[in-house]
Amino acid sequence: MARRDSVVITLASICEGFADHVLALLIARAGRNHGTFERLLIKHVGDDFYSSWDSRLKWLSHGFDLLNPGSRVVQDLRVMVELRNAIVHGDGSLSSFQTRQLAKQLTLERQLYERLEVTIEARAYYLSGRTVAQAKGISVSFVEELDKALTKKLKE
Numbered sequence: 001m002a003r004r005d006s007v008v009i010t011l012a013s014i015c016e017g018f019a020d021h022v023l024a025l026l027i028a029r030a031g032r033n034h035g036t037f038e039r040l041l042i043k044h045v046g047d048d049f050y051s052s053w054d055s056r057l058k059w060l061s062h063g064f065d066l067l068n069p070g071s072r073v074v075q076d077l078r079v080m081v082e083l084r085n086a087i088v089h090g091d092g093s094l095s096s097f098q099t100r101q102l103a104k105q106l107t108l109e110r111q112l113y114e115r116l117e118v119t120i121e122a123r124a125y126y127l128s129g130r131t132v133a134q135a136k137g138i139s140v141s142f143v144e145e146l147d148k149a150l151t152k153k154l155k156e
Contacts (some may be wrong), residue, residue, distance in 0.1 A: 002127070004127045004131055004132050005087045006134045007126070007135065008080065008083055008084055008087060008127070008131070008132070008135050008137075009084055009087055009088065010137075011080065011135050011138075011139040012080055012081055012083075012084035012135060012139075014139060014143070015077060015080075015081075015139050015142050015143065016053075016056075018143050018146065018147075019056045019057075019060065020025065020056070020058065022066070022146055022150050023056065023059060023060065023064075023152075026064050026066075026150075026153070052151045053077075053078065053081050057069055057078075059072060060146070061074075064153065065153075066146060066149040066153060067145065067146065067149060068149060071145070073138075073141045073142050074143045076115050076140045076141065076142070077138055077139075077142045079108075079112060079116060079146040080116065080135055080138045080139070080140075082098065082108055082111075082112070083112060083116055083118060083125070083131075083135075085097075085098065086098060086125055087125075089131075090123070090125070091144070092124055092125070093122075093123035093124045093125065094108070094109075094120065094123045094125060099123055105153070115138070116131050116134045116135060116138075117130040117131050117134055118131055141143060
């Protein structure tokens with residue numbers, strides 16, 4: 001695996017770990033500060049909080065009102081996660097899941113190029129010399145925005 005691929009995987013993992021840490025903190029806090037119903041609901045939801053990026057972002061935005069799911073930071077993160085998924089599941093190409101629907105594939109290809117300077121030929125992806133720098137910027141922006149929102153939430 002190329003070094004650039006490894007860096008993208010690592011950056012996506014750092015964002016995932018931070019998001020999971022924030023969720024765990026907020027879930028523990030919610031369980032302490034609420035009654036039986038809330039604690040039972042948290043127990044029932046269980047690991048769904050952490051099961052996918054869609055789930056994490058749903059809980060961070062709608063459950064805890066920390067992120068705007070339509071913000072540029074969140075959208076950029078989603079594109080970086082899609083690149084990570086291609087790297088991990090696609091063996092040098094977009095994964096079969098990512099190419100299942102042509103319209104979504106074309107949108108993803110455009111987003112990968114615009115946000116991470118990744119080009120797609122056929123299904124194969126090619127990271128540019130700027131991809132790692134772009135991914136670092138996306139990661140830093142996501143962690144900073146989530147940290148800022150968490151700090152504000154904890155002061156309430």
